[in-house]
Amino acid sequence: RQATSTEQRTNLHFLVRLGKTPSEALKLLQQVYGSETMSRSRVFEWCKRFKEGRKDVEDDPRSGRPSTTRTEVNVERVRQMVCSDRRLTVRLIANELGINHDSVWKILTEDLDMRKVCAKMVPKLLNDDQKDQRMQVCQDILERLETEPDFLRRVIIGDESWIFEYDPETKHQSPQCKSPSSPRPKKARQSKSRVKVIHVDAWVGPTRPPNLTHCPI
Numbered sequence: 001r002q003a004t005s006t007e008q009r010t011n012l013h014f015l016v017r018l019g020k021t022p023s024e025a026l027k028l029l030q031q032v033y034g035s036e037t038m039s040r041s042r043v044f045e046w047c048k049r050f051k052e053g054r055k056d057v058e059d060d061p062r063s064g065r066p067s068t069t070r071t072e073v074n075v076e077r078v079r080q081m082v083c084s085d086r087r088l089t090v091r092l093i094a095n096e097l098g099i100n101h102d103s104v105w106k107i108l109t110e111d112l113d114m115r116k117v118c119a120k121m122v123p124k125l126l127n128d129d130q131k132d133q134r135m136q137v138c139q140d141i142l143e144r145l146e147t148e149p150d151f152l153r154r155v156i157i158g159d160e161s162w163i164f165e166y167d168p169e170t171k172h173q174s175p176q177c178k179s180p181s182s183p184r185p186k187k188a189r190q191s192k193s194r195v196k197v198i199h200v201d202a203w204v205g206p207t208r209p210p211n212l213t214h215c216p217i
Helices: 005-017 022-036 040-051 072-084 090-097 101-111 128-147
Strands: 156-164 196-204
Touching (some): 005 022, 005 040, 072 090, 072 101, 072 128
Antiparallel strands (some): 156 196
């Protein structure tokens, strides 16, 4: 069941009355709602309102023409798309959901409190849905092994990757020694090879089923 903003604000109001700080309240909400939890900035804003005496948990009425695209349903649809692939562009989300570009941008930045940042190389990260799916698959395998001990012997694991004919020389690989009077070395412009082949590997299951009791999730 998807948690509504009103439900979370009601619980947040209760936590504020218990004397919880915004940070403590946010952690407690995250324990209950996980990835559906209100953004940090919204939690802090509503904590401030409740401490100032506000009791109403509904949004304040907005002036001007009401929005027909920034609904809770569309906010949730955008959230699900971004959680499944955080590299999606605003234009792609807008085209996929049939929502105009500006509305998608406001949903991302205002309703979901998200922003684009440069990625860096880190170990593969999984979202909550992917973690749950991996856990379910491991549990299914364990249950099947109880009835079919030879199950893993019939499993074939495969992977594939493109391999280029050559890799261009990097900047760190191309430095040359030169004296103060010698001309600066020249380097021809290089481009990635247009010739590539696909490499496919396949592994047959082990002769003895491995112990998956402590298989990392």
